[in-house]
Amino acid sequence: MNNGIHGFSSGPKRSRVSVNGLTLRLTPHGHLLCEAAEEAAEIDVSLSARLEAAFAQGSGPGLLQLGAGEVGRSLPPAFAWWRGFATRYVAALCLHGDGTSVIANRPTAIPDIPTPGESDLAELVRAAPMMMGIEYLTLDVLRSLWKDLQLATAVAFSATKGDLQTVLKAFNPAWNLVGRVHFNLAENRNDSELPFAFMATYTTHLSAQGKARHVLLGEALREYAGAANRTKLLALLMPVQRAAEACVWLRPMVDSGEIYHPLRWTPQDAAILLASVGALESAGVVVRMPPTWRASRPPRPQVTATLGAQAPSKLGLDGLLDFSVELSLDGERLSEREIAALLAGTDGLVLLRGQWVEVDRARLERMMRQFQAADELSRSQGLSFAEAMRMLADPMAMGGAIGSAAGEWARVSAGPWLAKTLKALRSPDGTGVDPGTALRGTLRPYQKAGVQWLHLLSGLGLGACLADDMGLGKTIQVLSLLLVQQQQSPGTKLAPCLIVAPASLLANWAAEIDRFAPGLNARILHPSGMTTEEAQQFSPVDAEGLDLAITSYGTLLRMPVLAHIPWRLLILDEAQAIKNPNAKQTRVAKSLQARARIALTGTPVENSLGDLWSIFDFINPGLLGGAKPFAKYVKTLSERSENPYGPLRELVRPYILRRMKTDRSVIADLPDKTEVKAHCHLSRKQAALYTQAVVDLERRLGEADGIQRRGLVLAMLMRLKQICNHPSQWLNDGDWAEADSGKLARLREVVEVVASRQEKMLVFTQFREAAVPLTGFLSSLFGRPGLLLDGEVPVKQRRGLVQQFQEDEAVPFFVLSLKAGGAGLTLTAASHVVHFDRWWNPAVENQATDRAFRIGQRKNVLVHKFVCRGTVEEKIDKMIESKQSLSDAMLSGGGEINLTEMTDAALLDLVALDLNTAMRE
Template identity: 35%
Template sequence: MLKQSDGLIKFKTNYIYVKKEELEKIYKHFSETKELNAFQLLRAALGGEYQGAKIALTEEVQALIDELTNFKEIPMPKGIVAELRPYQKRGYSWLYRNSRIGFGSVMADDMGLGKTLQVIAVIQKYKEDGLLGKQKVMVVAPTGLLSNWEAEMRKFAPSLTSKIYHGTNRKIDAADDFDVLITSYGVIRSDAKELKKRNWHSLIIDEAQNIKNSQTEQTKAIRTIPASNFIAMSGTPVENRLSELWSIMDYSNRGLLGSIKEFNDTYGNPIQLNNDFKIAEKLKKVTAPFLMRRLKTDKSIISDLPDKIEMDCFASLAKDQASLYEKTLQKAMQEIEGITLSDSKSLFVRQGLVLQMILALKQICNHPTQFLKNKAMDASLSGKMELLFDKLDSIADSNEKVLIFSQFTEMGGLLKHFIAERYKEEPLFYHGGSALKQRNEMVHNFQNNRADKIFILSLKAAGTGLNLTAANHVIHYDLWWNPAVEAQATDRAYRIGQKSNVMVHRFIVKNTFEERINEMIQQKKNLAEMTVATGENWIGNLSNTELKNIFSMT
């Protein structure tokens, strides 16, 4: 056919036009004798098709697939001092079953559903099975969560021994007797050579979005640690693009989804570029036995969690604030419009200027002092501060507690000053510069002291892992424009243990770019229940006219 055809082929009673290169591609595909590897066969069996063609499974293979996709409940380990909810027992059983048949797991339950307890239960089971004699478990978590892991183990599995491996004087002595070593991503980056010499039964990574970029030194260091089993924990396995899911899945089951190129060709590009829901469903089928995700909003999972009520709260710019916004915008747009897009370098420079403008206008919307650095400590200069005081007044009147998130540590400092000045009490402020001991004390005080009602938190330092259920209000003072990051922060309060409705207040300055970008982000929030959210970089590619429409005051 390839030799004789000149583009027109007779098939039955019809003629079909096919390009020669397409015929060559088809010929090459059917003439290849390369056998599929084990993971390619597994993907085909789970997805029910191979390269678009439906496949039939023998009874024996179907039985194996059924065993993989269904699992029996495993009796709880005797050493667990907690009553797990039914969905948590299923999660524990699933983790244990996967490890026993040689597979890793991605525990991707919604934030606040108790991933840590489910994983601690499976570690306890390993110990009771006698698996932690010569081999140990290593847990890797963000620095702020190390003490949390130690405390949770002591609370729920008192017979498990643990050691925090962190700080300048860290070392593991021959006499050290522990079941679980708890360390941070930063330590792994510097100590991977030493740690990979030890014998690990399980490597467990918490807040696994820390390895979402497969090319970073941190991710590469994690992947050098050998273990018999790998568990990844993340409430947001995808924040920006599907390659993040590949990185986390490939950590837990190496090669399951093929190479990153193979993954993007098969799943990533069709889903992200074409919104192909059929391919998205196929990806869910292929990953289902190895990734478990339950949502708090599903009442069949957990019926006793109160409602989360989200509301957009609009502020207006103060008079001088509006003038500064307009002047800064005009100056930035002059620079942006002055660039001639002749090559990739000029495009890069333009994108940089747009992102600089976003940063400047965000700071002005927060408070002019954050942008001007002029130390003018007057709360009334910002419309957002006025809105904040209105909210805090009513929260204080109701004797309730509140978390206030900002992505800027500097703004957190200003908030602390203005709140202390108005209410005559200094609020707690959790940020990247806080020492580990201070962080733990602040969390404890907020959860247990009636007097500590206001907790300011840096989004980056405190957006994940912390349990702050004493709050039933969450204020996002400035928005990150990534729904997954915002949800993570909100879920410091909206999680198991919360007894009240959680009110989420999203602060937006009316008639500015904040309002228009928020509308755009809300419109493109979900794709086949996978969070393929966006940050701010895409704004750098908008035309000058589009930029003016978004950023100008109306």
């Protein structure tokens, strides 16, 4: 055969039939191939890809894809003809029903579909269009390809481990209708006494357009008459027999043969069918309702409760909302006359406003009574905002006043004011609030939206949970809110606000206030910022002079006066700290007085929905009910078959704002790299060793000069760095207990967030002796081992480690010594970089950070720089950060601070330990 494509061997050359660069070819051995071609038909590229992939597995899989998966698609003649051949097989397979015969030596058992008769095959051959290899098209070839189709079906059946319907549904859901009995109900508007028509049909095949072809069920008696088709007829009628056993009204129709003919029905007949849909479908019968009925059901009158048409007179969860009740149909209110007609009639189908309406009079009356009772209760006692929100989210289970009556026959909706408020809470756009020049920075669009959202909720006296991902700027949004509130109350002295945060973050808040909102009068209420005497003497009068007080969870327990101050805003940072409702610090935090409350956390649900309840019990007490009722409610969620958590999600959604770094709308507004200071406290053991080191330095400085002094200073600075990392690094005792190091405690906090997001992190240290303990500690936190690269790892192995970190999702972290891993590596799988100890040279640190932040990085990179409070680490960090004249003068050419040239007094002042700041709670 030459490069031309022949039809019959003696005929003229003919062009190839192609599908977007593909053509079908029948080989001399009777195999059907799908190959690339130069010409391309105007057909969807995805279709070509599916066919090419299917035929690559063999003729059978290719034909099965054509016959089962491509029905209803426009195809060139040759492809359409082969599809018709394969569709014959698939349709016969559907009509076979639950056959029990088994194909021998096949991967699984499927019905053995007989090959079409010789006359049918001959007719197929005569109707075949011109195609490459048509001269090899014989009856035997078609029989062989029919067997290939059976084998491909068996393999697909085995792969799904399901039933035949599951296999065919994966190709096209319409196949599940072929071979099925349908009970069809239609409206007959020309007959007022018998306004419905009923027909039982079955589907024989799918048309070329992919539509199911229906014929009367009576045709089956004639088509499958005779012993040869008895099995097929029994399989077809089996669902009808099962349905007759379950539905008493159907049995007489089957016994009399009435089921095989079209029938005219009364509304009562149609109502009986409507009530039996579940039993019929369970028996295997497909029920088809009039096309004008949405979701195959006639409309139902609904008892509608509307909440919050007007703004409440009082704000907050205790504010009372208006409540009204009416009976409606398709959203339109029914008149008193229409309601009376519905309640006076019989159950079933009633013609109302020109359409058939389903009526359950007893249920409708019961719900009307319950809704009216709720209406009367709201008029006498009022309906609180919290009760209204629970009712709106889930009146069936959230303890709302409607109780179990709600559902398909009832609806609770928000009135104009409440609907507008909820829309603003769910979709803040960032307009209407601006901190102005008081904010020393620029808010990104998503941060403006966050400030607007916080402002709206706090203005309503409602609590908020700002749950933005780590690094998205929760702090600047809160500070902007405080500035906006000040701006909107000029000349008015506002009540102070209180921020409660882990002790390790107090310095972060202070630094962010100095950076973004220096006009705020803020004070740290913590041993690191005040003496014990000042803490004991602190009074509500002292608080009145502040804009903002910042304290730790531990200090709450030691300063009971904080519970007697009426705060304007109470803000909990890292609010997962109150996830245990029985913890003492949780109870104290919830006892504080505030007009509105805000929780800041990147992990609102860490372990269970109980965490969510505890946070909401702080921000909006009572919204989720009590702890025990909520736990009981959560337990029932698993029993719901559809969208079990939808109502709970709907209830909490207005009060939680969560944006992720992976969200493209957020990523577009973020810098590629965000650096944050992770301030750490010293343990008692660290503080004692640090103090002793400073004493030793002071004693030895007077005994050394020149190069000996420079060596002493460098060695002592190295010693202080090691102590700040962990006492065991300096003592070399191999202990490395977490309780002995503030940095390990801070590292745990960072890892908990990173692990919950299933992200990866790099951890840099300049000390090889710290790398191994850090690796073990991180492995215990992540629950999986990570990787280690230090100077002892052979160069040849480094490439493999990098590849493993980049490609293996199970590897959560990579610990690198700064010299070994600070340059030359691409580690873009990481979205977090931790500098466990500082090099005191920004250029070196940035070079290490750029292992993750470089070309190819698609995620935002968050850099955590660990700094021990009150130590030489913090003081040098401030020198570098602020670029004061002293540090500028001492920056060497490489950017590293030259500390050995400082005077003794300056050096001792630099390394001196500030115990109040350095010690943890």
